[in-house]
Amino acid sequence: xxxxxSQIADADLLRAVSRGDESALAALYDRYRLILFGLILxxxxxxxxxxxxxxxxxxxxxxxxxDFDEPRGRAFTWLVTIARSxxxxxxxxxxxxxxxxEADKQAVSYEPGDAGxxxxxxxxxEIVRQALRELPNxxxxxxxxxxxxxxxxxxxxxxxxxxxxxxxxxxxxxxxKLRDLLRDRSRDLI
Amino acid sequence: xxxxxxxELLAAQAVDALDAAEARAVLAHVESCAECRRELAGLxxxxxxxxxxAPLAAPDDDVRARILQAIRGLTESPKVLPLPSSxxxxxxxxxxxxxxxxxALLLGLIVLWRRDAASRRQITEVTRxxxxxxxxxxxxxxxxxxxxxxxxxxxxxxxxxxxxAATTTAQNARATFAYDEKSRRGILxxxxxxxxxxxxxxxxxxxxxxxxxxxxxxFIISNNxxxxxxDNFPLEAGSSSxxxxxxxxKGGSGAPTGAIYLASPAG
Numbered sequence: 436x437x438x439x440x441s442q443i444a445d446a447d448l449l450r451a452v453s454r455g456d457e458s459a460l461a462a463l464y465d466r467y468r469l470i471l472f473g474l475i476l477x478x479x480x481x482x483x484x485x486x487x488x489x490x491x492x493x494x495x496x497x498x499x500x501x502d503f504d505e506p507r508g509r510a511f512t513w514l515v516t517i518a519r520s521x522x523x524x525x526x527x528x529x530x531x532x533x534x535x536x537e538a539d540k541q542a543v544s545y546e547p548g549d550a551g552x553x554x555x556x557x558x559x560x561e562i563v564r565q566a567l568r569e570l571p572n573x574x575x576x577x578x579x580x581x582x583x584x585x586x587x588x589x590x591x592x593x594x595x596x597x598x599x600x601x602x603x604x605x606x607x608x609x610x611x612k613l614r615d616l617l618r619d620r621s622r623d624l625i
Numbered sequence: 626x627x628x629x630x631x632x633e634l635l636a637a638q639a640v641d642a643l644d645a646a647e648a649r650a651v652l653a654h655v656e657s658c659a660e661c662r663r664e665l666a667g668l669x670x671x672x673x674x675x676x677x678x679a680p681l682a683a684p685d686d687d688v689r690a691r692i693l694q695a696i697r698g699l700t701e702s703p704k705v706l707p708l709p710s711s712x713x714x715x716x717x718x719x720x721x722x723x724x725x726x727x728x729a730l731l732l733g734l735i736v737l738w739r740r741d742a743a744s745r746r747q748i749t750e751v752t753r754x755x756x757x758x759x760x761x762x763x764x765x766x767x768x769x770x771x772x773x774x775x776x777x778x779x780x781x782x783x784x785x786x787x788x789x790a791a792t793t794t795a796q797n798a799r800a801t802f803a804y805d806e807k808s809r810r811g812i813l814x815x816x817x818x819x820x821x822x823x824x825x826x827x828x829x830x831x832x833x834x835x836x837x838x839x840x841x842x843x844f845i846i847s848n849n850x851x852x853x854x855x856d857n858f859p860l861e862a863g864s865s866s867x868x869x870x871x872x873x874x875k876g877g878s879g880a881p882t883g884a885i886y887l888a889s890p891a892g
Binding site for chain 1: 633636637639640641642644662666667668669670672673674675676677678679680681682683684685688689691692693695696697876877879
């Protein structure tokens with residue numbers, strides 16, 4: 436790779452990875468390790484498990500970079516989806532060992548406001564968190580429960596004691612509103 | 626369900642909040658509906674950005690090195706495992722050879738250490754070779770472990786086993802598929818397939834009843850017509866799905882396009 440890695444588009448890096456370019460994988464790691472590790476850690480709440488899953492996720496990126504299909508989605512979405520599915524798979528394994536008791540204690544920390552000071556440095560992250568703050572509380576809560584806990588709509592309804600139909604509407608309205616807010620504010624993101 | 630009904634489920638699908646049956650139905654609809662496909666892609670992009678709601682966190686520095694070391698191991702070991710040869714003595718021969726090479730290299734190192742500074746470069750070279758040999762040995766060990774895991778799955782009582790029959794395309798082909806629902810590990814042991822043409826690859830498919838085929842791994846067949854394909858398979862592989870192998874363009878396809886070479890009977 437001749438150009439500065441920071442100037443190469445994600446999709447080009449993924450194509451280079453699919454040709455077996457290790458430095459492209461390293462560049463993707465350097466670019467996204469903070470957000471992907473933050474995501475995995477938020478799901479698993481255990482550093483050592485999260486590091487293991489981060490490694491698994493990048494090995495999957497290495498093996499499956501061929502599957503990335505640019506017309507059907509953004510590279511960032513593809514990477515985040517791999518990291519999140521791996522983390523939720525691991526969460527399901529761990530939850531059978533009652534690890535969730537620990538996570539439940541932290542269940543109050545859904546508010547995007549306390550997303551951490553380091554995160555505030557990322558401009559992109561700030562746009563997303565601002566948009567999340569503009570969603571009605573119930574919509575945001577339903578979305579984040581699905582996203583970070585891997586719960587289905589039915590499980591969310593049970594957890595919150597709300598009717599299933601209400602949860603479905605909130606989730607749908609919430610994600611559509613989030614998408615529209617982000618589209619208005621940054622064409623670069625969506 | 627009509628288009629409008631599916632369209633209402635797309636947001637939930639984008640955060641994987643549908644139950645398995647709903648998700649399958651939505652994905653099957655999306656395959657045939659360009660409008661829903663675009664909508665789902667946009668909602669998935671929005672959902673992926675929810676990752677920003679988690680605090681950024683730095684993994685330990687050695688994770689990067691671990692990943693790069695692991696992919697070197699993957700690159701050197703073929704993704705499709707060759708069948709173990711009938712005489713199973715070779716791993717020991719290999720180990721012995723590696724051990725002899727190891728000792729020889731060590732001796733070489735000692736001799737070189739005694740020479741003056743001009744020899745340093747040679748020492749570096751020998752060390753590099755030694756490292757490479759150790760990596761190769763490690764790769765070989767991982768290969769053996771993978772083969773052992775594959776054979777364990779094939780002989781496991783918990784694993785579900787299905788025979789795949791040849792089609793008229795290649796009448797001598799046959800295969801066995803073993804699948805463990807708990808671990809989602811599956812293995813396909815194949816014999817008698819014709820060698821893969823240069824610009825093509827064989828591809829594995831899981832075809833749930835009445836739904837779109839789910840693409841699996843691609844693989845290449847060399848002269849002996851054999852391959853073992855070990856992979857994680859979707860849960861559908863354990864139900865009444867058909868497991869099939871087709872010939873596709875190199876790199877694989879999203880939906881089958883080529884001739885069917887092997888298929889399990891429809892459940």
